[in-house]
Amino acid sequence: MNEPICLTVNGEPQELSVAGDKTLLWVLREELEMTGTKGACLEGECGSCTVLLDGISVNACLVLANQADGQSVVTVEGLAPSADQLSPIQQAFIEGGGFQCGFCTAGFLVQLTALLAEDGSPTSDSIRHGLEGNLCRCTGYLKIIEAALAASERIRGTV
């Protein structure tokens, strides 16, 4: 077996030993039993498995777990600031109905967390471009984009 690796997942240190070909998505769901992060296409097309790796959004299905040794991972379970408070993006999704079946939602929330951290004043077009790597098979994109704009306004404190 390979040398153990150390990941910080949503602030919690985790030590694991993982075969070389296993992905970060596999570790999250199968080893750590954190099933908030979804696997759908498993090839980097759909963005359902988006997590933040040292603050940068990546597809967890394409990251070899061993390559993340020493890095910090934030999943959808780690977005809310506390047990009784959601993040502004999560709140905006609920208020604006930014999901239908919900399967893609975790990926959209994490990707938007990264996008809004990078650009606090996004436009509808910049959000669309930033979400090119996230697919919603229910095709409910409009409400997702509206929720993202509402969240950005809330974060800027203009609402």
Next chain:
Amino acid sequence: MVPATAFHAPESVTEVVKMADELGEDAKLVAGGVAVVNLLRLGFIQPKHLISLHRLRELRDLRLVSSCTLEIGALATHRALELSPTVRSAAPVLSELESTLAGVQVRNRGTVGGSVAHADPRGDLAPGLLALGASFNIASIGGARVLAADEFFKGYFETALQDGELLTRIDVPISTESVGTAFIKLWARSPSDFGVMNVACLVEIADGCCKRAQIGLGGVHDHAYRPSEAEACLIGGDLSEGDLLKAADAAAESSRPVSDLRGSADYKREMVRVVLPRALRAAAARAQEDRAT
């Protein structure tokens, strides 16, 4: 039971090439993983060892040397190339093509070196690097060698890289005066998807005469390539519509597309005829603008 795949994370180029040499075909190099993890999942490769390059921090650099060469470390991410102000001013065609190369998550993870070594014939980066006349620096235990872009791409997912070799850096010559570049991806479903075909080109115009024409074509052969007959139709001329159409015919003639879900072979060949002149016109316009400033 198949033993678990071993994972190695060497810390220097010297260590990587030594390990790659020792393990030979039992090992696969992995950069960001975008291509390799897909190949593992599909069972197309079953290496006993994975040699990860993620600790080679020195290969992530992007820098302009003596204002005439853009050095792109093989482990620079697509996103780094897309957003770098240095790349935007020195080789804008690369920022342009990177902005629609897959989604942000893939660009954040995938590397330039991993992408070109994977050599998907539909990839967006290869036509850009071909048109810019880039050269590829390769390390191995036997020493270093440098290949021109058009010697690097060899066939269907095939490059000139041998077992035990590591692509370390791509050098892009920068020409500022009277040069214009353009990239066009003809897409079927969404701009971030692989294109039906794609083309990058560079033209240099002096005294109304085309001094240089470099074209990279993707998606219409088993690998990205430079249609040299098409380039020859342009050099020495004035980039008239007649010359552009002659070049387009020559390029279409040189193409060997295959039919797939993005279009039939005939359609793709026809699209070379349509899209190449568009790209050349855009590049020529930029070369003229450049002279005006």
